[in-house]
Amino acid sequence: MSRLGRWARRWFGAWRASRLGTRLAFGLGALALVVFAIVGTVTVSFMNGYLGRRLDEQLKTSQVAQVPDLRSSHGNPQTIYSWYSAVFEVDKGVATPQPGGKLPSDAATLAKVAVDATRGDVFRTVYIDGAGIYRVRACPVATDQVDTGTVLLSAAPQADLDNTVRQLVLVEVIAFLIALAILVVAGRLVLRRGLRPLSDMAGTAHDIASHDLMATAALPVRASGEGGGAEVQELRTAFNLMLTHIESSLAARTAANERLRRFVADASHELRTPLTSIRGYADLFRYAAANEPEEREAHLSKIREETARMSVLVDDLLLLARLDAHDAEPPVRPERIDLADPARAAADAFRAGRPGRPLEIAVPAGPVEIDADPVRLRQVLDNLLANAAVHTPPGTAVSLALTVEDGQAVVRVSDAGPGIAAEDQRRIFDRFFRVDNSRTRSAGGTGLGLSVVQSLVVEHGGTVEVASEPGRTTFTVRLPLPS
The missing domain is CATH 1.10.287.130 (Signal transduction histidine kinase, dimerisation/phosphotransfer (DHp) domain)
Known part of the structure; x- marks a missing residue:
């Protein structure tokens, strides 16, 4: 049992290691084999039953034609090639064959069938020693009482029927094996062609x-x-x-x-x-x-x-x-605030720190409420205002405007400086990027101010963008209003 288990494991391992096309082809062959077996079994069973019924019909037709003559003339039964045929006289359960019939050397089995036929027609398949299997039909010719009377018995060999069925089985087996081989080979070729794109993808992966x-x-x-x-x-x-x-x-x-x-x-x-x-x-x-x-x-x-x-x-x-x-x-702790408050505070701090720099501020009369961290939002405004002051000549005008547009709070910080080159605008929010590519404090700081602005605005769910041309640079911050 252990050896059988090891063999089964090795076979299963080899099966799993084989290619998908091979497994599909053999799986298709196994399925076809099952279908062929079912079709063959049904066909053989149907043919065997059909031939058996034909033989019974032949036996019955032969005896029906003989019974009237035997009743009137008490002659001999007809002898058909390879059939046994005889008339039995049955007397109280003992059957005696009459002269003129054809019987095997051991007719005891047929005699028992003849005794049963005194009660009515009998079909039976029996084995006769030295002769083989026969299909027997016995019918009463004349009966006076139970187990007594005259009985006609005919026995046809089943060898011809069995030979026909065996030949049918052989033909089906050969035909099915040829069809199975063709199916497996053709299926393997078709599957190989169909699975070629998968092999190509495997090659791509390699x-x-x-x-x-x-x-x-x-x-x-x-x-x-x-x-x-x-x-x-x-x-x-x-x-x-x-x-x-x-x-x-x-x-x-x-x-x-x-x-x-x-x-x-x-x-x-x-x-x-x-x-x-x-x-x-x-x-x-x-x-x-x-x-x-x-x-x-x-x-x-x-x-x-x-x-x-x-x-x-x-x-x-x-x-x-x-x-x-x-x-x-x-990093941020949002709360409901009026955006105008940090805007005014940033403007006041800018004026106090840079008294020679003109600053204009425009805020709505009513509150502009948003959900934001007031400290970080103030840092955004301070950085934008400081950026405008650092990168423009002294005395350049700066403006801070707050509006509400399309369901968003919009803050614009503008200056009238020399502007930013188009190629620099794409990297203006990169960390440590400075327009003049300088590393000195006097040239404009460390290059992190606008990066902090962008990160904080994005953290609040908003956007920041820059638009610049000679004489006008505007940073626009858009923050969502609470729903």
Whole structure:
């Protein structure tokens, strides 16, 4: 039993390891074999029954024709080739064959049938020693009482019928085997042709596996070709869509990694500058410790300025990191506020910090209520106003306007400065990007202000965009109104 189990496991393993087309072809052959077996069994059973009924009809017809003559003349029964035929006289359950008939050497079995026929017609299949299987019909010629009378008995051999059935079985087996072989071979060829698109897709997958995805995110191959039916075409389309999605995901990951490397490099550079300044001023302070108090105070003032600059930079970096990561602590805490309040507060702070810079503010008479974090929204407005002041000449006019348009609160910060080049407008919100590509504080800051603006606005579910031309630059912030 263990050996049989091991053989079965090996056979099942080989079956599972075979190709799909081979398994489908043999599965189709097994199904055809079952169908052939059912059809053959039904056909043989029907033919066997049909021939048996024909033989019974022949026996009956022969005896019906003989009975009237036997009753009137008491002659001999007709003898048919290869049949046994005889007249039995039955006396109280004992059957005696009459002369003139044809019987086998051992007629005891036929005699028992003759005794039963005194009660009526009898059909029976019997085995006769030395002769084989016979189909027997016995009918009464004349009966006086039960188990007594004259009986006509005919017995036809079933060998011819069995030979015919065996020949039919042989013909069916040969025909079915030929049909099965043709079906398996032709089915294998058809399936191989039909499954060729799947093999092509497997080849495409192998090509992709051999491609160095670390070098480039572009996948150079796609599943091509035609045929295979609607299902294969659907699979081919889904396969290509998957490859496109993988390619776009790889490209996005590569771009994200590149942005991360650039971000780390820029952050390192920006942090290195104030740290270098602090170290330099600290050295100067140490060397000038015995000098005049005014000189020491100047060095300390520079150290405080660089420290404040580095603190602002670190705060902006931490805020951007929180907005990107969405930690357990939410980066914004929205509440229902009137957008006009942080707009007026930002305008007042701008005027106080830059008294020589003209600022116009326009807000609606009524409240503009939105769901937003007032601290972060104030930071957005301060950054936009500071950006307008830093990147325009002294005395350039700046405006802050608040309106409601198409179910949104719209904030526009405009200036009358020289404008931003078209190629720079596409990258204006990138981190550490500055129009003049400078790294000094006097040239416009660290390049994180507008990145913070965009991240905070997107976190509030809004959008920010820029439109610029010589003499006019406008940053437009759109925030959704509560439903």
